[in-house]
Amino acid sequence: MQQAIYRILDANLDRAREGLRIIEEWCRFGLNNPSLAEECKKMRQELAVLHTWEIRQARDTPSDVGTELSHPREETRDSIESLLQANLARIQEALRVLEEYGKLCLPEMGGVCKSLRYRVYTLESHLLNSDRHKKLYRSSLYLVTSSSENLLAIVDDALRGGLTLVQYRDKSTDDNIRLVKAQQLCKLCHDYGALLLVNDRVDLALAVDADGVHLGQQDIPIALAKEILGNHKIVGRSTTNPDEMQNAIAEGADYIGVGPVYKTPTKPGKEPAGLEYIEYAAQNCPIPWFAIGGVNLTNINYVVAAGGQRVAVVRSIMESEQPSVTVRQFLGCLG
Ligand SMILES: Cc1ncc(COP(=O)(O)OP(=O)(O)O)c(N)n1
Numbered sequence: 068m069q070q071a072i073y074r075i076l077d078a079n080l081d082r083a084r085e086g087l088r089i090i091e092e093w094c095r096f097g098l099n100n101p102s103l104a105e106e107c108k109k110m111r112q113e114l115a116v117l118h119t120w121e122i123r124q125a126r127d128t129p130s131d132v133g134t135e136l137s138h139p140r141e142e143t144r145d146s147i148e149s150l151l152q153a154n155l156a157r158i159q160e161a162l163r164v165l166e167e168y169g170k171l172c173l174p175e176m177g178g179v180c181k182s183l184r185y186r187v188y189t190l191e192s193h194l195l196n197s198d199r200h201k202k203l204y205r206s207s208l209y210l211v212t213s214s215s216e217n218l219l220a221i222v223d224d225a226l227r228g229g230l231t232l233v234q235y236r237d238k239s240t241d242d243n244i245r246l247v248k249a250q251q252l253c254k255l256c257h258d259y260g261a262l263l264l265v266n267d268r269v270d271l272a273l274a275v276d277a278d279g280v281h282l283g284q285q286d287i288p289i290a291l292a293k294e295i296l297g298n299h300k301i302v303g304r305s306t307t308n309p310d311e312m313q314n315a316i317a318e319g320a321d322y323i324g325v326g327p328v329y330k331t332p333t334k335p336g337k338e339p340a341g342l343e344y345i346e347y348a349a350q351n352c353p354i355p356w357f358a359i360g361g362v363n364l365t366n367i368n369y370v371v372a373a374g375g376q377r378v379a380v381v382r383s384i385m386e387s388e389q390p391s392v393t394v395r396q397f398l399g400c401l402g
């Protein structure tokens with residue numbers, strides 16, 4: 068029995084690693100995207116650790132009845148998309164098999180493969196998914212709103228300046244008002260081709276068909292949010308340190324907030340993580356990340372010098388006399 072399970076693990080570890088290698092080559096040579104290529108490499112290395120001598124020893128190719136079996140569609144690939152799609156599906160299938168059979172004899176394998184499967188979903192979003200993930204990828208400035216009587220006018224002006232990503236954040240209003248505001252913002256953002264995410268509230272995001280949700284450390288698991296909203300929607304997570312960052316990546320976050328960079332009255336009592344954490348993110352974060360917390364047009368150069376390429380702001384835009392001008396200035400600094 069153990070021998071049979073080890074043969075299944077051996078075959079599927081190979082399958083997942085090969086599939087990842089194929090995706091990695093495209094990220095590296097086709098897309099020239101070092102962070103996606105690095106993410107594939109890291110996943111391959113994590114699988115390599117699981118592929119122990121005992122598991123390899125179980126291999127028995129001559130008596131494997133499946134080596135001759137191939138599907139006709141494996142012989143043809145009519146585009147890069149279909150090649151990527153087929154290999155991403157192969158990796159996900161293999162990880163699912165590893166998760167299930169691993170549980171029978173190697174309990175740690177189940178957990179590791181589950182987390183890898185979520186990361187492959189994220190990779191898939193970046194490589195294949197809709198416009199939505201492409202827009203997220205291209206967005207370097209993220210407006211997180213605060214309560215304001217002029218909410219719609221401010222966001223409208225900011226969108227005119229070229230803003231492409233907005234988060235509706237309102238901690239104090241009644242839900243029936245929040246629902247209407249979220250609906251209005253969603254329509255407004257979509258009229259400009261921008262994305263709207265909702266802070267904290269998966270139910271509101273679902274109700275208004277927003278592009279996703281931003282979750283804090285105390286909120287529900289990312290996988291559950293994706294189950295509720297659908298895998299095609301965006302789920303972000305706030306992080307304040309490297310552990311939270313690694314957990315968010317392992318959970319399949321589409322992007323993360325990194326901060327607070329500086330002390331900010333928008334999050335009273337929250338200790339800043341500082342530019343050191345920005346430097347860490349620049350070196351280690353393979354998914355899109357936004358420096359947040361006290362970022363303004365005076366200090367953005369320090370954030371950029373520390374490796375920040377995307378920032379999220381509240382006051383800098385919400386309190387600006389001319390949001391569209393401020394947006395253009397930020398976009399200018401972020402190149
Ligand atoms: C882009 C981004 N990053 C971080 C946060 C903060 O989220 P959270 O820690 O849940 O705090 P609240 O915003 O809910 O007060 C964010 N909203 N956006």
Ligand SMILES: Cc1ncsc1CCOP(=O)(O)O
Binds near residue numbers: 326334379381
């Ligand atoms: C929501 C949030 N999360 C971390 S810092 C922050 C507030 C950032 O606000 P501001 O840009 O006004 O400093």
Ligand SMILES: [Mg+2]
Binds near residue numbers: 267281283
């Ligand atoms: Mg929150």
